[in-house]
Amino acid sequence: MKSALKWTGIILGTLTGVLLLGMLLLYGTGRSRLYKKYEVVVQGVPIPTDAEALDEGKRIFQYRGCEACHGEHLQGVVYLDNPALGQVITPNLTSGRGGIGSQRTDLDLIRAIKHGLRPDGTPLLFMPSTEFYFLSDEDLGKVLAYIRSLPPVDNEPRPSALSFSGFIAMNVVKSITFLPAELIPHDQPPPPAPKPAVTAAYGEYLSLSCKVCHGLTLSGGEIPGFPAEWPSAPNLTSGAGGRLPTWGEKGFIDILRDGEKHGLRINSLYMPWKSYRFMNDDELKAVYLYLMSLPPKEFGNR
Ligand code: HEC
Numbered sequence: 079m080k081s082a083l084k085w086t087g088i089i090l091g092t093l094t095g096v097l098l099l100g101m102l103l104l105y106g107t108g109r110s111r112l113y114k115k116y117e118v119v120v121q122g123v124p125i126p127t128d129a130e131a132l133d134e135g136k137r138i139f140q141y142r143g144c145e146a147c148h149g150e151h152l153q154g155v156v157y158l159d160n161p162a163l164g165q166v167i168t169p170n171l172t173s174g175r176g177g178i179g180s181q182r183t184d185l186d187l188i189r190a191i192k193h194g195l196r197p198d199g200t201p202l203l204f205m206p207s208t209e210f211y212f213l214s215d216e217d218l219g220k221v222l223a224y225i226r227s228l229p230p231v232d233n234e235p236r237p238s239a240l241s242f243s244g245f246i247a248m249n250v251v252k253s254i255t256f257l258p259a260e261l262i263p264h265d266q267p268p269p270p271a272p273k274p275a276v277t278a279a280y281g282e283y284l285s286l287s288c289k290v291c292h293g294l295t296l297s298g299g300e301i302p303g304f305p306a307e308w309p310s311a312p313n314l315t316s317g318a319g320g321r322l323p324t325w326g327e328k329g330f331i332d333i334l335r336d337g338e339k340h341g342l343r344i345n346s347l348y349m350p351w352k353s354y355r356f357m358n359d360d361e362l363k364a365v366y367l368y369l370m371s372l373p374p375k376e377f378g379n380r
């Protein structure tokens with residue numbers, strides 16, 4: 079009896095040791111990924127100064143989702159606060175107290191937006207540069223002009239910090255992209271962005287973020303890596319179960335503007351229509367054209 083207990087003890091002890099060692103290794107790997115330095119040659123872009131370009135910059139900042147994550151006054155907001163992962167807080171992008179606006183050169187901002195990197199070359203957490211890598215020079219220039227035009231705001235957000243288990247999750251939960259910089263081909267120029275027009279190609283350029291939730295084929299399904307209580311993303315193609323063909327272009331524009339139409343109410347907590355509603359009619363028409371040009375897929379063929 080005694081020796082059986084002793085053996086159980088030894089086995090449990092060894093297992094705990096192995097588990098702890100494994101966790102420490104994953105933690106260490108997570109840290110080295112977060113502190114890895116990427117050497118990137120950052121290309122500048124012309125920054126316009128006219129009022130029209132500033133207005134456009136604001137609109138792009140809104141419909142690309144920057145405002146939702148960085149705050150209306152660019153003051154910085156808590157993006158994630160979950161003990162299992164840590165705290166991720168967007169910086170104050172203005173030149174007020176606690177802001178980084180006056181410390182960052184234009185190239186620093188471009189490094190962050192297009193490459194997902196800090197000025198020292200280490201990756202930013204959750205900043206979706208995998209999408210913004212594709213931004214045209216014109217759009218990027220307008221966004222920079224808008225950022226630089228905003229008045230200083232005093233706000234001193236804490237720096238982001240992952241928890242111990244957050245570093246482990248970073249290596250285990252493959253469906254969450256903690257460090258978008260890891261997925262960007264930094265040394266290759268992005269393909270030329272399509273010209274603004276009501277074309278499927280321009281619609282695709284505007285729809286890059288939709289794929290995060292509606293899937294690469296945009297046929298919807300359960301969203302990997304998101305909380306289980308979230309609804310699944312609907313099918314946006316014209317395949318079985320897709321509602322867009324019955325709505326038509328106008329019905330599609332209406333629902334993205336108001337979140338409510340056709341007897342449906344889209345929850346903006348799950349579906350960021352409050353950002354997308356800033357697209358103008360031609361842009362939303364291009365998105366619809368693109369969605370309707372996709373191969374029809376049944377729901378959930380992500
Ligand atoms: C899904 C949320 C999200 C969206 C959308 C987003 N950002 Fe960010 N951004 C972040 C987070 C989070 C950080 C800070 C990450 C960190 O602390 O590691 C960040 C950091 C930055 C920084 C880096 C500042 C520095 O430290 O040098 C800049 C600049 C920036 N974002 C600009 C933008 C712009 C411009 C857009 C839109 C084109 C945008 N962001 C869209 C989440 C977002």
Ligand code: HEC
Pocket residue numbers: 284285287288289290291292308309310311312313314320321322333342343344345348349350354365
């Ligand atoms: C963060 C995740 C997320 C992103 C990004 C996202 N969606 Fe959604 N979308 C959802 C979810 C979840 C729903 C279902 C919402 C609900 O049931 O309240 C939805 C619903 C919709 C609907 C209603 C469709 C129907 O059949 O009910 C449309 C249209 C739509 N999204 C279009 C888009 C477009 C276009 C984009 C990109 C420009 C986009 N979504 C980006 C998550 C997302």
